[in-house]
Structures are given as C-alpha cells and as structure tokens.
Amino acid sequence: MVLLAAVPAPGTAAAADGPAPCVVREGRPHTDWTGMRWDADVLCDNTAGDVRLQSFFSSPVVGRMVTTRSWFVCWKTGDPHQGGNRIWYYTQGDVITNWPLWKGWGYVPAFRTETEPDPFPGLPACLPS
Template sequence: MRLHAKIAMAAGGLALLGTSLLVTAPAQAQGNPACYAKSGHLYCGNKAGVSLWRYPRYSDVTKDVVDRLKSNPSYFQCYVSGQKHGGGNSIWYKTYGDVNGRSGYLAAENIFTWKDPFPGVSHC
C-alpha cells in the first residue's frame, strides 16, 4: 500500500486528507503587499501602530520610544543587529515615524518579511 493511501486511511478518508494537506500563507502576510528591496532600502508590509525605539532593543518605554509607525506598508532605510526578539532573530530595521518624523528602530518581528535581514537591504 502506498504511503498516501495509508495516510488517507489513517485520516479517515480521502476527503479529509485533501483538506488536511492545504498550506496557507502566514496570517501576518495575508493581504499585505509583497516586500521588496530597492537601492538598499526595504519596502514592506508591517504591523501598524507600533513603537519605534531609539536603539535596536526593547527598553524603557518612557524614554526610549521615539515615534510610532502608523503606515502599512512602510519604507525601511536599512537594518542592524540588536536585541533578540520574538521573531527568533536579532534584526531591527531603521525607519522614520509617522507622528513626528523621528528615526528609530523596529524589530523584524513587526515586519512581514520572509527572511531577515531581507536580501538587498543595506546594513546601517
């Protein structure tokens, strides 16, 4: 008996097998524009309403949050290595905030890239 037939029987039938093998894009990437690099900069979808940090690390909110990023998608100037974050790496992207235009860093976990650092983006 072939492997896929065994799987179908174990899953309770062929109809169930068909639905159990569907693969979808991550929820964070659905409905957002594709990321691309141009002239060393990143243009990509991101979580909106997030804080930009003075340094590439999470620290004191009262003195180290410099602005907020409200736009989606957004422009990111370059990347640096900083504190490891919930995205499983230590890549942070530098950009400009939407409230007062100050530059700051956003952890890659908030940007819908498929790889960090994103290919073609310059190191700061």
C-alpha cells in the same frame, strides 16, 4: 506629537489574502536626523508599533508606525524578539512621539515587518552608531 505621514501611498495596501511582497526601491533618497543618506529603501507591509532610538526594547520611543506599508533603509542586530531573531530595521516613524530632534528616526523589530528572510536581501546593514 507630530504627524509625518499617516496616509499610505495609493496602491500600497496589502491584498485581502495576505501581505504584499517587499520591494527594493532604487532612487528613493532618505536623510536621517544625523545627515546620513540612503539612495534606496525596502517597502514592506508592517504592523503599527513603536520606533525606538536604538535596537533594544529599553531604548526610548521616538516615533510610532501607524501605516501598514512602510519603508526601511537598513538593518542591525539588537535585542532578541518574538520573531526568533535579533534583526531590527531602521526607518522614520509616521508620528514623532518624543525627542523631536530625532525626527522619528529609529528601529523596529523585524517581527513587525513582513520581511522574509531577515535581514531582507538587498537591504544594507546600518553603519555602527
């Protein structure tokens, strides 16, 4: 298991009375394991959980979110989940758990994020894979 970033940035903790709002951040470059690039992200509160290679529950787990405020670069549809929709967000897990080639990049179901609505406005759809 490889730890990537288990410490949240200063000032990103949720307020005691509820989650902090999601923020679209321009000028935040990310490159995934395939070489795909994004120049922006959405920073949102989230719960810890598995990051899956694809947007369905039978997909292999490649990482784990351990922080509670994380960034996401795009979204796509997948398996329905307890959030009442089929939206999944693409990110890089804080910890690589399996398949190190993928560097922890994968999808989390929207119910693990504090996004509202789903998909979150300003976040692009992921290109088909």
